[in-house]
Amino acid sequence: MQGSAANSVVRPEDRQAVYVFEAPVRVWHWIHALSIVVLAVTGYLIANPLPAIGGEASEHFMMGNLRMIHFIASYVFGIGFAVRIYWGIVGNSHSRELFYLPVWRGDWWRNFWEELKFYFFMRQDAPPISGHNPIAQTAFWLFNVLLTLFMIVTGFALYGEGLGLGSWADTWFGWVFLWLGDAQNVRMWHLLGMWLFIVFAILHIYMAIRADIMTRQSSVSAIISGWRTYRKVK
């Protein structure tokens, strides 16, 4: 669209705005983020239940509710990711950047190194990169493709335990128990995945705000409006 047309004629330093995140990508980003928050909170409480509450047992359904919310959020998470894969196929070129790392390109590695220097404050300005920078792209791929798939696979495998043997979740994801050894290992790795998502969230939010402050590119507003705007160089 306009973004790619602008790429060819306008020099990076003169660029005004590029339409990066199409609406489905933006909607998915926030659904994905929200479902991770819900899944992490309920998941943590499933692994480490709250102290017992007083009163009659019949008045409470704490774990039952937590599990139900967790399951609903997991369907949102899983189906949302499936829709995101679809949009990676039909969307613009930026919508595909999540799913592959162009490790065969020399400039990608060069930019990776330059971006790393910038992140470590060893370089004053951000390297001029259109789209996502290589480090961000690597993090997105590791955490939001690999880890997301891992959490979907282990999560639905555990869900299949509740549905019972022969259920769809058991049929599709039952192999996970052999892959990771047994049900207790699957639980442990699934819980570890939650901590990895929390690590990613901390880095991701820090980097997004940092980019807004320290580079010419808009970052936080881009995932709301879709437009990556560029400040004038002083």
Added chain:
Amino acid sequence: MNYTPTVGQILQAKGVSRRGFLKYCATTASLLALPPSMIPRIAEAIENARRPSVIWLSFQECTGCTESLTRSSSPTVEGLIFDAISLDYHHTLQAASGDQAEAARHAAMEENDGNYLVLVDGSIPMGNPGFSTIAGISNYDMLMETVAGAAAVVAIGSCAAFGGIPGANPNPTGAVSVKDLVTDKPVINVPGCPPIPMVITGVLAQFLTFGAIPDLDKHGRPLAFFGNTIHDRCYRRPFYEQGKFADTFDDEGAKAGWCLYKLGCKGPTTYNACATVKWNSGTSFPIESGHPCLGCSEPRFWDKGGFYQPLSTGHFGSGAKLAGAAVAGAALGVAAAAAGRRRQAKFTREA
């Protein structure tokens, strides 16, 4: 050829009433989740069964599995069923010793070639054949020799099924399970430390009735007994859903019989029949006695961290690696910051 009485004739001779026998068949049918129409078929199959030969091999084990089995063998019907099986070789229970015992094993193998059942308890040491021998024969050699002509192999207990305590970290004897070695015969895993006696006899009854291997789960366990988690069948499950947990062994929750999840209960990940079949002739099972499930019928349950640590707690060992990574990360940050400052100082000087 000698006249071999059928199981039905033997039961009659031992004074078991027809009514008692059918009751046992009905119990077995319901344990195996079969419709009532299958009861006559089970009765017929057991009555007419010709005492299949069974060879029981004990390797690196503690005899707990045999103890468990004999606990059900006082005058209950399943005990007689087991009598009615021709148990031709069993280290602990056989009267013969030395050459006679080994001769009995060889005789059983030759007479019933291709038809006998091999029951194994205990793991097999692969580190050194001398770690465990019987009659001068290493466990590995005895297993492979005996299994060669067997119809099927039943691995009794977690050691035979998954390696068990000899196979636990650091596994000094290089212990392996039966399934690791026997690849050309059907292997039924009946894990547990020990397995429930009714489950052992139930698997045998199922094999007798249908003459076929029962449906098995991913770990080779019969679905009839290992198809549900303890958690899903636990009578304390409602307390879990309600968020009512015992936090210590002597608090109000423990007295009130609430869920033992936070005290390390492995029920949610453990597939076994304890919560339904129970122990000691249906008296109780660990959770009913106020103790969390250890998960003894799951692979490598000894290596899963503390028995009293909640389920999802990791078992990565000490936090030494984590601390190392944190120190390395901090050092990298300091180095990068120092380098950045030097550059900045240079810029400022030049400007």
